[in-house]
Amino acid sequence: MNDDYNDYFDEQEEADKYLDAGAAAYRDGDYRIAKELYEKALDLGSVQAACNLGYIYAYGRTGEQDDEKAFYYFNLAAADGNPNGLYKVGDAYYWGNFVSKNPKLAFKYYRNAEMALDDGDDDLKSDIYYRLALCLFNGVGIEATPLLALSYIDQAHTYSYIDRFTRKFAWESLADKIEKLRKEIILELDREYKEFMEHPIIEEDEY
Numbered sequence: 399m400n401d402d403y404n405d406y407f408d409e410q411e412e413a414d415k416y417l418d419a420g421a422a423a424y425r426d427g428d429y430r431i432a433k434e435l436y437e438k439a440l441d442l443g444s445v446q447a448a449c450n451l452g453y454i455y456a457y458g459r460t461g462e463q464d465d466e467k468a469f470y471y472f473n474l475a476a477a478d479g480n481p482n483g484l485y486k487v488g489d490a491y492y493w494g495n496f497v498s499k500n501p502k503l504a505f506k507y508y509r510n511a512e513m514a515l516d517d518g519d520d521d522l523k524s525d526i527y528y529r530l531a532l533c534l535f536n537g538v539g540i541e542a543t544p545l546l547a548l549s550y551i552d553q554a555h556t557y558s559y560i561d562r563f564t565r566k567f568a569w570e571s572l573a574d575k576i577e578k579l580r581k582e583i584i585l586e587l588d589r590e591y592k593e594f595m596e597h598p599i600i601e602e603d604e605y
Contacts (some may be wrong), residue, residue, distance in 0.1 A: 413442035420450065425567075429459035449475035449483045456486075456495075465496035476507070481519055484511035485526050492529075492538070505530075505539030520560050527554035528576050535583050544586050551580045 420435030433454050439447035452471035455464040469490050475483025488507030491500040508529045515523065531550035534543050554576045561569035 409442045413439045413444040413447070416442065417444050417447050417450070420447070424450070424454075424459075429454060433460050445475050445478045445480045446482070448472075448478075449480055449486065452483070452486060465490075469496040476510075479514050481511040481514040481516075481522050481526065484508075484514055485522070485529060488529065501533075501539035503539070505533045508533060520557060521564065521566055524554045524557040524561055524572060524576065527551070527557065528572065528579065531579060531583070535579065535586070544583055544590070548580075548583050548587065551576060551583055555580055 416435045416439035420432045420439060423429075423432035423435060433451065436444075436447045436450045436454070440451065448471045452468045452475065454460060455471065456468035457463065469487070472483045472486040472490065476487045477483075484507050488504045488511065489495065490497050491507065492504035493499070508526060511522075511526045512530060515526065527550045531547045531554060533539055534547035534550060536542065558569065558573045558576050560566075561572065566572075
């Protein structure tokens, strides 16, 4: 094998080691150490490390919250097709963090995040499906479609159980949001059905 390829695999393995060590430090609350390890992983080409640095700045783990730096790192990951980075850039446009609110762009990034998902991304699916359901129910960046929103929130609900089993960070908060939105969607669909039954559309026979 060409030495250049050997160097590439060596760098990937080294980046993964720094990324895993950074994640362990983050879980232990050693955020400054986690940041340093993520920076080393990013220097070696880890896209996920860029996303993880975005979280550190978004939540002010090593100091004050910095939306500009958070957006920079999330966008860096998103540009490489990372689904985590894509939905976090979507969040920035949804809430107006550092960038101006842009519902259409928010929904676009959420859809791109969904399309970028791989089989190994089960830990991201509840987040992404929840956001798509939220947009489809409230008409954010797209026409409101409660029935399609129900399909997405049901998927989010399913994957929230995987979050529980794997003890995903902050899974309880997301599970509560999913359950709340799911109830709202079902209530709206029940209301629409009741209204339809009270005023059915009767098609006239054609002659």
